[in-house]
Amino acid sequence: MTITPLMPVYPRSEVRPVRGEGCYLIGERGERYLDFASGIAVNLLGHGHPHLTRAIQDQAATLMHVSNLYGSPQGEAFAQRLVENTFADTVFFTNSGAEAVECAIKTARRYHHVKGNGHKHELIAFSNAFHGRTLGTISATNQEKMRDGFEPLLPGFAYAQFDDLEGARALVNERTAGFLVEPIQGEGGIRPASDAFMKGLRQLCDEHDLMLVLDEVQSGVARSGTLYAYEQYGIEPDIMATAKGIGGGFPMGACLATEKAAAGMVIGTHGSTYGGNPLAMAAGQAVFDVILEPGFLEQVNRMGDRLVQALEQFIPNHDDLFEGVRGRGLMLGLKMKVDSRAFVAHLRKHGLLTVAAGDNVVRVLPPLVIEDAHVAEFIEKLSLGASTYGATVE
Numbered sequence: 001m002t003i004t005p006l007m008p009v010y011p012r013s014e015v016r017p018v019r020g021e022g023c024y025l026i027g028e029r030g031e032r033y034l035d036f037a038s039g040i041a042v043n044l045l046g047h048g049h050p051h052l053t054r055a056i057q058d059q060a061a062t063l064m065h066v067s068n069l070y071g072s073p074q075g076e077a078f079a080q081r082l083v084e085n086t087f088a089d090t091v092f093f094t095n096s097g098a099e100a101v102e103c104a105i106k107t108a109r110r111y112h113h114v115k116g117n118g119h120k121h122e123l124i125a126f127s128n129a130f131h132g133r134t135l136g137t138i139s140a141t142n143q144e145k146m147r148d149g150f151e152p153l154l155p156g157f158a159y160a161q162f163d164d165l166e167g168a169r170a171l172v173n174e175r176t177a178g179f180l181v182e183p184i185q186g187e188g189g190i191r192p193a194s195d196a197f198m199k200g201l202r203q204l205c206d207e208h209d210l211m212l213v214l215d216e217v218q219s220g221v222a223r224s225g226t227l228y229a230y231e232q233y234g235i236e237p238d239i240m241a242t243a244k245g246i247g248g249g250f251p252m253g254a255c256l257a258t259e260k261a262a263a264g265m266v267i268g269t270h271g272s273t274y275g276g277n278p279l280a281m282a283a284g285q286a287v288f289d290v291i292l293e294p295g296f297l298e299q300v301n302r303m304g305d306r307l308v309q310a311l312e313q314f315i316p317n318h319d320d321l322f323e324g325v326r327g328r329g330l331m332l333g334l335k336m337k338v339d340s341r342a343f344v345a346h347l348r349k350h351g352l353l354t355v356a357a358g359d360n361v362v363r364v365l366p367p368l369v370i371e372d373a374h375v376a377e378f379i380e381k382l383s384l385g386a387s388t389y390g391a392t393v394e
């Protein structure tokens, strides 16, 4: 037998964390890493945050799970909080990002179905998108590496170039249900959509009665410097998927919608055994307690600006390696001239964790609670990594 007990679908690195302390991870042999990966934009309060840890511990001891067959004071309270702080009127809780996107797709299709327009079932998605790994969500990307061997995939998707409004407009026809788009592509390489693109999609939706479905699984929950990235574009979606940071490490997600968009989501149309259970709600509430504190978003933006400034100063000294920095808030990407995966691996050896992404980008996704000292340490480690890169054979 050569297959490993853990299904070998990930190229797992030599980093084997067993403990976390704030912005640091500690490996099996006691080695420390500065964690500017945050479990891929998940641990937004860092590791072992006392408020989040305590909330989960207390809720686990009080009531961990009950079925969605019962009333949910915990779910109602957190949904209310999301409604108060976003465009949405209603929320469906899930256990992951892909499930949140699945619910968003279903909500968009049902919207047209209950209006008697069942033929309007096609969502226009975008090149290099990432929406998750379920059959529905891999159908919503045209990235071959995620689709290969899993056909037949779900019909009902068309693909335009990301940030190309005219391309998107050209695909609208009588079957179109709406658009599914990440306002800032994450896996695709930290690519923020332009203002004109996002506003243009909103306008197309208004003109043709289409659903604007945003995937803010990575960009959401304060990561981009606003609670959700759509706020920065001066538009609102009809439906939105959120996950990753929302539980601060507890697996959960949500599909948010306006009352109009959710018209078809009536009793019996959707469900989840675990989704929105009391333990998840406690985690989500604890995260929101922290990120909604006055000054929190300002601090995220201040740290984001510091990082960008420091990187912009640093990059010219290593212009053989780096092309530039892009992103919003603390969702940043370093566009590389050398292979980003190899460089991320090299940085790990210098005790720094980042994440590779498409378009040859190194993602810089620190916990949102970093301070000046972490920025300084990051630049120091990056600098050491840059000056030794290529000197050793990877």
Ligand SMILES: *Cc1c(COP(=O)(O)O)cnc(C)c1O
Residues within 6 Å of the ligand: 095, 096, 097, 098, 099, 101, 130, 131, 132, 133, 182, 186, 187, 215, 216, 217, 218, 219, 243, 244
């Ligand atoms: C990570 C991610 C997903 C999938 O989330 P999972 O929790 O892995 O299912 C979907 N969309 C975007 C934009 C993501 O970054």
